[in-house]
Amino acid sequence: MLEQMLLSNLNNKAELDDESFEYKSIFLSSVVPDPTNGRFLPSICIDDEDARLFVARKLSKAQLTKLYQGEDHVLIGKSIIINCLKHGSEDWKRASQTIDSIIELGDNISVSEMIQAPTLYPLEDGRFQILTGHRRFFALVYAKGYGAAAQFKVYDSKPLLTKVKQFQENASREDLPQYGKLQAFSNAVTEIEQLNKARLQSGLSRLTVREIVPKLGISMGAYDNYKVLSRYPVVMSAYERGCSYSFIKMKRLILSLESQYKEAHNKSTLNAMDKRAVSELIEQQLQGIKKQPAKSKSPFITTSFASHTALQRLLTQDVTQLACGVDWSTLDWQDKKAVSAALECVITHLEQESETEKS
Incomplete structure (x- = not known):
């Protein structure tokens, strides 16, 4: 409508x-x-x-x-x-x-x-x-x-944009609880999204962030704060229950947990499942549970063996003595990618030796 x-x-x-x-x-x-x-x-x-x-x-x-x-x-x-x-x-x-x-x-x-x-x-x-x-x-x-x-x-x-008008007033009032402000922002953003859909249907482009911010009556910094805070429903629920965190403190908590999660799971962006996991971490922190996300352990990369002879030699010989092109003296054993690459070289060398012996 x-x-x-x-x-x-x-x-x-x-x-x-x-x-x-x-x-x-x-x-x-x-x-x-x-x-x-x-x-x-x-x-x-x-x-x-x-x-x-x-x-x-x-x-x-x-x-x-x-x-x-x-x-x-x-x-x-x-x-x-x-x-x-x-x-x-x-x-x-x-x-x-x-x-x-x-x-x-x-x-x-x-x-x-x-x-x-x-x-x-x-x-x-x-x-x-x-x-x-x-x-x-x-x-x-x-x-x-x-x-x-x-x-x-x-x-x-x-x-037409009643929720936007309500947010304009609510955002400027210091006495309004954080929950009320977040709720007003969420409602206003929903209206802005409907406006963008209408603009696309009429042949216009979507409003940019720089165009949206003046309509909401807030600064770019405040808009960014609201976007982060409204990213997870658990945050709004916490404020509804009376959470006393300032918006700045809550934003720092969210960004910190997102950063930790990305690092632990080798992620650059978060999908829906990741956000659910981060949401659980936020809730744990707000409830006082100091559980941190466990870092996942990525395995060494190996390939299947084409020759049983190559596998036998890998397990029974000192492969560091092989002339397979790996400089074992400079290999960083903490670098999983480098170690995996060296292992690939060894396996390739052993399989080539096995093929040569057969011929």
Whole structure:
């Protein structure tokens, strides 16, 4: 679907970034979060009256959870945020961290204006979906109430490259967890790939890295970091579980293990099976298992014998005394290629001698 829309856009020679918008006052109750966004919380917004009753202790957490079927969700309303996810789970921990930042931002909104309005685009049912600014939206609900209105940047229609736009914002925010940034990058790259397919179908060339980087709003160095980090799904899973490694530290670990693996297995590039093996090594390192890849031992190269006499002489004579063209005094016995070549010379010489004797 997206690829067809991109193709149509390219055929009409329209600019992908030329999308009109305006600032509007929108009721928060008509705004829908995007579950594929890195800022998404499995949330349910509650009516202002129910929030007031809860704050006044006239509704309990259990009653509110039952009323909104809030199990495995975060209930958000004016002056309240209730984490109803399974206590102690990874989802609960991530939600708790996000909730703290939402409350802090909500308190700031209560006493000052929001500097950057969240962005929306219209849905067919008359509501609006969040493009960027999920945390700000939740903070608005917390500060003003679900029935209040707020200022939003509203696109006339859904932008074609929504994930690219989301990444542009997520990458620039220091407070977004690494997992959210990697997820946003992965989604943005998927859209870029769809754009490239559409470009090829319309007779255009694929975007180069130098053309992609400005669209993502990051530097070449940051792009390289993201590409390395997103190479192995196990890395994203580690960050999802709360890994505290910085991106730089994680990148160094990945490149180090790849280098060790290539050296151990005499590889210049990694195929799919190699990457699975490296992925296991990464996971072992992140779990604290200091297992290093074992170096493979390449064998000496030998050939089959055409003469049993040659084999007998090889095993029973001092072949270093043969005039077979090998300089045994300079032979590096640690060099497997050199030793194998010398052995080939000896075998060839012995077989020639055997043939001469037969004739």
